[in-house]
Each structure stands twice: as structure tokens, then as C-alpha cells.
Amino acid sequence: TLFLDEVGDMPMPTQIKLLRVLENSEIVRVGENKPIKVNVRILSATNRDLTGAVESGAFRRDLYFRLKVVTVNLPSLAERRDDIIPLADHFRKVFAKRHGKTVKGISPELSRMLLTYNWEGNVRQLRNTIDSMVVLDQDELLDADDFMSLDESVGRVEEGESSADVEGPVGLIGRPLAEIERWAIDQTLKLTGGNRKDAAEILGVGERTLYRKIKDL
Template sequence: MKNNPETLLVVDDDPGHRIMLITLLSEWGYQVQGAEDGATAVRLCHETPFDLVLMDIRMAGLNGIEALTQIKAWNPAIIVLIMTAWANTETAVSAMKAGAWDYLTKPLDFDELKMTIERALDHVALSSENQQLRDVLATHLQLQEGMVARSDAMRQVMNLVQAVAPSEATVLIGGESGTGKERIARLIHDNSPRRNGPFIAINCGALSETLLESELFGHVKGAFTGAEKARPGRFAAANKGTLFLDEIGEMPLPMQVKLLRVIQEREVQRLGEDQPQKIDVRLLAATNRDLQDRVATGEFRQDLWYRLNVVSITLPPLRERVEDIPLLADAFLTRFARRNGKQLKGFTPQAMDCMLKYRWPGNIRELENAVERAVVLAIGDYVGLQVLPPTLNPGDDQEPSPLVFDDMSLEEIEQAAIARMLEVTGGNKSEAARRLGITRKTLHQKISRGTGESGPGSSSA
């Protein structure tokens, strides 16, 4: 039994079927009520905050679609699953347009019913928790997309950001590559008095010493070969705002001397120009190196380290904040699904379990890329194990080996994935549909499209 069982409403004008479902769902640990028609269901939804409604579509009086419309008008957040013995495209479209989360075909497949209910409730719980965390963190912070933190380590980071953002203090942000150092820098800027000013970022490790000096300080026309016109430089561009120096540990020693002078004097001198210019810039810096070690080896100036390390924020690697993976993955899925015009409901349990167990050497950046790839290749309503990068899912005796998608159309990719899954499951269509994250009916429809058949296809286990 659940510690806090979700409350479900079963709506069906067939008393035998309704009582059977109430009994079954109660055995699964849910708190269940019943309604014999659509009008009663609407009334009960006004009286009780149900977590999910399981409703037949064909009922005397107020039918399922009409009841669904009224229930969603009263409470748009409620999950409604539609049951129908008369499944067709028109029925599905009508139900989805009215706000149904999904629809199930009678006679019900109880394994599919259980999985659909669990996924629906998990998805809404995750979205609710994500929003609650955002509400808590956003009390004093204007958060960016994907900035979620359930782990204690990231909550401590957010507390530091909240404390330091309103100040003018220089902040040194540490952490492995891909942990989100630039996002934290932007978060500090967005919540500072300089939020209306520019945020300028530069990667100090991506440029040679000469180019880095020109990029930071600017130059006049003719200052060096190729300087065909004057350029103000990043410091000048960031005036009244924030300059973010990424990978500061890679800055050459001669440039470190010049940067130290800029910090001390609050002025820059363009290459080829005699007079310095005053600047009003807040500095934020980031590194994936241990700067104290580099100071000890003479690769980084100690006086510059003192200047930069006024406040230090260290971001934990993703493997040490596993609690945040579902929230981050959900945020990335929402973004990439919208960008690619897909209606995805979440991750299959197997896919999420795989992501939770993976070590993520590339941290948040790797997770973001993995989710984007999975969204692009996803076939059904859910992101399954088979579309995650092979590095996450090396494969075992129960899962299909990675498919090669070179020079294949989207439809060919879909049919290849279905064929491989049917091969792995020994032709068991119910199991193949479960692993693909789609219903058995949807699987039949996709197989029929691939073979050119007009009928529902042959029956299989």
C-alpha cells in the first residue's frame, strides 16, 4: 500500500465493469471512488480533488467527452484517461482535444492500464515538484530554464547565489566541465542590480594570447597587421554590466598581469592607444582547474587569484546530485519536444533508471545532449531506453543493440526500431509496445503503415 495513496475516480455506466475496476485499483494501492455516469463524475470532481479520473466514453446522458470537457474546465490540472470499446482515429482526436491524457481500448489490458496510470501520476508529480522547487528557489531569484535543484549540494549553491547576486563582489565559479558554470554566472547577473546591463562572456582558453588581449581590451585601427578598423573590446562592451571570464585558469601569465592591472585600476587601454578608458564592470570568472595547485606550480599568479576569489562557488558534478537528474531531464525534454514539434509525455521507467545509474562524465551538458538526441529519435509517447545514446545503454540480453540510422528516413527508423524490438521480444507485441513506450494498438497501427496493410494486422501475444 502507498503511504499517501492517490485518489482515483472510476466512471462507467456498466456496474460490473465499474466495480471490477474499483476492486482492482484498490488492490494496487489507490483510494478509489466510483460514478455511474458523466453528470455524477462532474459533480464529484467539484467536491473532491481527484488525482486521476478513469472514464468510459459511451454513457447514457452526459457522455465521456462532454464530462471530460466540463471536468477540465473546472480543474485543468486533473488527469483524465478515457476508456472506449469503439476506438478509432476520430474518437482519439476528440478525446485528446478535450484534454484527455491518454485513451485505452476495451477490453482493458491490465498491465497497460497499470503502466499508463503510474506514468501519468509520475509525470504530474514530477511537474508539480519541479514547479514547487522553482517557486521556493525563485522567492528571491529570477531563475532560468533548467535551473532546478532538489539536491542539498545545489541548494547550497543557490543559497550562495542568492546571497552574492545583489553585491558587486567578484565571484570565482569552480567545477568540472559541463556542470553549468556559465548558467550560474548568468543567474548571478540576472539577479543583480546590473541585470539591465550587458552580460558578456569570453572563453579565455579558446584564444591565443594576442587575440585574447585584443578581444578583452580592444584595439585601434592599424594597431597590428589585420586591424583594419577599431574595436572596443569585451571590457568596454560590458560597461555597466557583467563580464564573465570562462576558463580563467587557461589565461597566459603575461595576460594575467594585464588583467590584474585592469581589476586594480578599473580602466582598460586599447592596443595602439595611449590613453586608458575608465570602465564600470563586474567580474565573474570560472575554471575547471584547481587554481591553488596552479598557483603552487607558478602557472597562475597568486595576487590575481586573491583578486578573483572574493567569493567562491563550487558546482558539484552531476553524479553527486543524482536527485536532480529527473527534474533536469524533464525540463530538457519539454524544451526539445516543443522545439521539434513533438508531444512527448516523459521517459519510460527503464530509460529513467538508465539515466540515474549512468555516471555522466560530461555532466549537465552531456545530459542535455542525450535528451535532445532521444527526443529527436523517439517514436511513441515516451522516451524509451532504445533511443538513449549507446554510451548510456551498452545493452544486455534483454535490450536491443543500438540501431544505425545513417541515410534512413524517420519512417524507416521507426519501422527498424519496431522490427528490432519484435525480434528481441520474440514477436510478443504487448511486450514490444511496453518497451517502446506505446500502446499495443499504436504498435499495430505503425506496423500496418509499414507493411501497407489496411486492417489491424494479425493477432499475437
């Protein structure tokens, strides 16, 4: 079984190759020219309107019907709000373990905020948001102070500035982990006047680890 995520973003040359695989049940390895028979089941997902993409010519009609054997329509996260808190708590546990942090739970106030927020990016946005909050959390509890309102930072970033520069930790919510680490290291070094030993102690990492991360920034 092969899962293809965001199949609606697939470029046309790749669509042609995938269609050929589905029609012939054959693949050719990179660097080889001998076809190999395969028996594969395809699961695909997209957040795009593939019907519209077919009509506009962005997605091949023949590939669309080859993939569209059984269709499961998953409502947006805003339409299934009962899933928000269980998912948020699951992500809290996953990222607390991944980042080696103790995060005991989610406050009732934050739960209310999560339930009323418009998750346009669906589960992926919720996942990235909880990841960011776990990284930035300092009191072992995800609460409203960790979240604030994501809408406040929209449209307020001047040219040449990142949302983190303008909003501080709030502007980092939902941002990639590398960007969060870069901001945290930069702010801690400013706090310690450039003293890497003190910065490493505040950040809870070894001095060598901090030095390596600074080199990678």
C-alpha cells in the same frame, strides 16, 4: 556583471590582461588606445583545481586571489542525483521546442538509467545527451532505447571510424548537433538510394532545406 566560464582554461596572455582590468578598472577597445573606466563585477567558474594550477605555474597566483573573494563549491552531478531528473526534464522541454519536436516525457526506465549513470561531464554532459536524444527520438517519448549505455561505445572505435559509424544512434549521444544531423542525413540518403525528395520527406524538412544542409556538410 561579467561571467567568465572555464576560467581555469584561460591562456596566460589573457590572464595578464584580465588582471590589469581588475587592478585598474580600465579597458581599451580593439583599435583604440584610450583607456575607458569600467565598473564591473566578475563571476567566474571552472571545473579545474586552480590551487594546483597556481602551484604548477599554469594560473597566475595574483589573479587567483583577485578572483577568489567568495567561493561557492558546487558538487558534481553524481553527488546530487536528486537534480538529475528535473534537469533532464527541463532540457527535454528546451530542446523539443528548439528542434520543433513533440517529446511528451521521460520513461520510468530511462529515469532509472539516468539516475545510475556516472555523469563525469556533469550538467553539460547531461544537457548534450538529452539534446541528442530529442533529435533522434521517433516515438515522442525519451526511453531506454534512446539512451542505451554510453559506456558501451568507449574504446571500441577503430582508427578512421567515428563512434557514430560503429554504434549508430547510440554513438551519437552527447555529440554535437552538427554531427548528429550529418549522420541522420547520410543514413536517410542511403535508405532512399540518394533520392533527396524522399529523404527530405522522411526527415520532415523541405527539399531546399535538405539541399542547403548537404552543401554545408
